[in-house]
Each structure stands twice: as structure tokens, then as C-alpha cells.
Amino acid sequence: MKKWYTVMMVLALALVLTACGGNTSNQEESGSENDSTMENEGSDEGATDEGTKEEEASQSVMVTMKDAEGNEVGTAEITEENKGVTINLQASDLPEGEHGFHIHETGKCEAPDFKSAGGHFNPADVSHGTESEDGPHAGDMENLEVSADGMVEKEIMNEKVTLAEGEDNSLLKEGGTALVIHAGADDMESQPSGDAGDRIACGVIEK
Template identity: 40%
Template sequence: MKKSLSILFIILLVAALSACGNKNKHKDHQIKETQETSSKLRAGSIVVNLINTKGDKAGEATLTQTAEGVKIGVNAAGIKPGPHGIHFHEKAICTPPDFKSAGSHFNVTNKQHGFLNPKGPHVGDIENVTANKSGVIHGEVLSAMVTLEEGKPNSLYTNGGTALVVHDQEDDYKTDPSGNSGDRVLCGVIKK
């Protein structure tokens, strides 16, 4: 009987160790899968979480490197309807409620603000985005002046990263330094 119990114990022990081995294989597979997904995101696109002035997540922006520049897909909610200025800012810091921690517009060429300004634009200037009647932004814009490629002066990863900021008002595309676009209402950190 003792011998039978010992054999049964050994069989159960081997089965338990096999199960642990399979769990570790599954875990290793999940880790590898996550790393591959991250690599794909780093190589072509990144997702930037956007927070509101209370520090709550209000949406996200997907930045995708294209041959023409960086495509910005914005999906966010909780802001007033109508057009809003949106810019890349120089620091990868989003401290609510005012997001002044993000610094000025990303401006490695030392120009003035605005597509309509003869002395502009900033590298971080982007076309306005529009929130619908429910306060939801769902749209895409393109910035031909920046890149997600590291090591370039106009890279969004320069100096540890940048921030994507949505403003309360419409950007007039000409008034320096921010197009009279008002307070900063959404912010997202862009960094590796």
C-alpha cells in the first residue's frame, strides 16, 4: 500500500510539474506576443492616452508614420463642440489641470506660430480638429513637419519626448505663439 501511495504521489507530482511547465510556456508566449505588438507599435504607430484637466482619461490619439509625415487619429470625448487647436508641445509632461508642464509648441526651427503667418509655422503646428455636438472628436489630421523616426531633429522623441495637446478654442493659424487657441484641455505624452 505504501508503494502504491508513493507511485501515486510521483504520478501526481509529475502531472503538476507538467502543468506548471505548460503555464510557463503560455506565459512565455504571451510575453513574446506583447513584445512583438510593442515592436510593431514602435515601428509604425503609437497610441497616446489623452487626459482631461481632471487627470481622467478622455480618449486617445494614434500616431502613424507615413511617407507624407505623421498621421494623427484622434478619438476623444468630453470637450465643447466645434473646432479646436491641436499641437505638439516640447515636453513629454502632462500635469493637470492646465498642462503648462508640456511647455511651448514643439519648434526646433525657431519660427513663429501659424500656417498663415509669413514667419511660421512651428514644427508642432497641426490643423484643427472638430468635436461634434456631443463633444466627441473622431478624426484624422496629418503633420508633414514631424517624424516618429528617432535621431532626427524633428522627431517627436527628441529630448525624451513631446506631448500632444488639444486646446479649448479654434487655432486661427496666424497669431503667435498659439493661434489664440485658448486653454489646454487635453494632453497626452509621446515618448518611448
Template identity: 40%
Template sequence: MRTPTSLCLILAGAASLAACATPVDAPAGAVAVPLVGGSGAQIGTVRMWETPGAVSFRIEGDGIAVGRKGLHVHAVGRCDAPGFTTAGSHWNPASRKHGLANPQGPHAGDLPNVPVAANGTLRETVVLTGASLAALRDADGSALVIHAGEDDNVTDPSGNSGDRIACAVLSPAG
């Protein structure tokens, strides 16, 4: 039987998969940024770190509605509540279609759905392959956005994942 980590490593090598979820905790040198909810208040933390050919995010949040949530890196490092529309569209430098299962995709910022437990907590690590901290933290930064619903992984532009309910600015380096 494969563990989630070994399955992630196998899937990460597949050409059609941009990211996968793993149970990994953030290393000591990870950059931490606040995760804010629709009220603008901090509801958690996102830690990010780089490995060869990938960026990992450890997301820890509380008070989030239960269920599987769409998760994407958006192109602009702004998280103005309540709707987080200032984060722009998905990070998509190659102009591909949305979705990890879309034959014409995925966007570079498409990530797997993440589970929010019955008590409203989110504790998940996801890996964005083909990314670097330098690319995500360019002049205007980028943002990690949690959506209200589950991403169907094929429908353009956001997998029918619904409203943006939480956001973390992946600020420019410096």
C-alpha cells in the same frame, strides 16, 4: 470635386502648410497613447504612425466642449493636469512664428483645427508633415495638446486658441 483626402494631399505639398486633416483611420501598427482631460482622467486615445516625411495622429476623445479646437504638438512629453503647462511651448525646432497661415511660420508642431461634435466627441485624423516619430519621441518626448478655442493660424505664440484642455504624451521611444 475633390475629396478631403485628395485636398489634403494637394495642400500637404504646399510649402506654407505644415499639416492637414484627413478622414483616415489608424493602421494596425499605430502606437496608441492615452488622451487625458483637465481632471487627469483618460478621455480618449491618440494613435500615431509614421509615413514617409510625416506623422499621422488619429484622435478619439469624449466629453470635450463643442466647437473647433486648436491642436498643436508641444515640445515636452509631459501632461500634468489641469493646465498641461508642463508640455512646454509648441514644438518649434526651426524658431519660426506660429500659424499655418503665417508667412513667417509655421511652428513644426502647428496642426489644423479639429471639430468636436455636438455630443462632445472628437474623431479626427491629422497629418504633421516634415516630422518623424523619432523626432517627436526624443529624450524628453513631446505632447499633443488640444486647446479650448479655435486657432486663428497667425497669432504668435498659439493662435489665440486659449487654455490647454486635453493632452497626450508622445513618450520617448523605448
């Protein structure tokens, strides 16, 4: 009897140990699954954040440029970059030579003089021109060179402005802003606008 009793006790102990081992294995598998799920969730969140940043970086608006007679003379695509915006201008039917090219403070292009666009976009309240001690305006940009056939293609990087709404230097501020091409070249120092002459083409910057 004692021998059978001992055998039964050993078998019972073996069953208990086997059950415990199974539970531990299940817990480990469950823990691994939970860890994997958390990693996937973290990966998804990271992907979402990255996607949002890429979407913000790729934001762009298209501007239609018109002359004093209301004729369309070109387009400018403005694209948000990590630092500022790029402006890709393609225009035609313009006078040959060098022309001032600025962002103006109001999103209105009323022909024929386009004075409705106001002055240069200047949220920092500084002086005009890259050659001035207290400048330039956020809307000051390099001159355009129009060829003999009246055409110009130009990409300009402006690090002083953004398309992000709500920012002081946003081109999409309330009331909007505008792109303006002038009759003459900007000398980059005369106040308040570089002595660039009349406004010969204008386009409203809007969503």
C-alpha cells in the same frame, strides 16, 4: 602491330576528350549553382532591406489623452509614414465647437493647466501659424471640430515631424513631446500660439 598501335592511340585520345568534356560540364554546373546561390543571396539581402524599410514605415505609438481632472478622454495613434506622420485621434467628453490641436515641445502633462508641456514643438525656430509669413511650427495642426455629443474623430497628416529617433524633428526626442487640445480655435496667425486659449486635454508622446 602498327594497326593495333593506331587503334590504341585513337581509344586513348577518345578517353582523354571524354574526361575533359566531363570536367567542363561539371564546371558549368558548378558555375550555374554558384550563380544561383549569389542570386538567392542578393534576393535575400534585398528582401531584408525592404523588410527594414517597411518596419520603419509601420512604426507607431499610442497616446492617451486626459483632461484637467485626470480622466481619460481619448487616444491618438501616431504612425510613421514615408513623409511625416499620421495622427488618428478619437476623443469624447469635450466641449462642442472648434479647438486648437498642437504638438508641444515637452513630454509632460501635469494637470490641471498642462503648462508643463511647454510651447509648441518648433525645432526649425519659425513663427506660429499657417497664415504667418515665417511659419508654421512643426507642431501646428488644423483645428478639431467637436460635435454636440462631445466626440471627435480626426486623421491628420503632419509632414514636418517624424518618429525616427535622432532627428531634429523627432517626436521621440529626449524629454519627449505631447499632444494638446485647447479650449478655443487656433487663428493660425497670432503669436506665439494662435490665441487658442486654455489647454483642456493633454497626452504624452512616448515609446
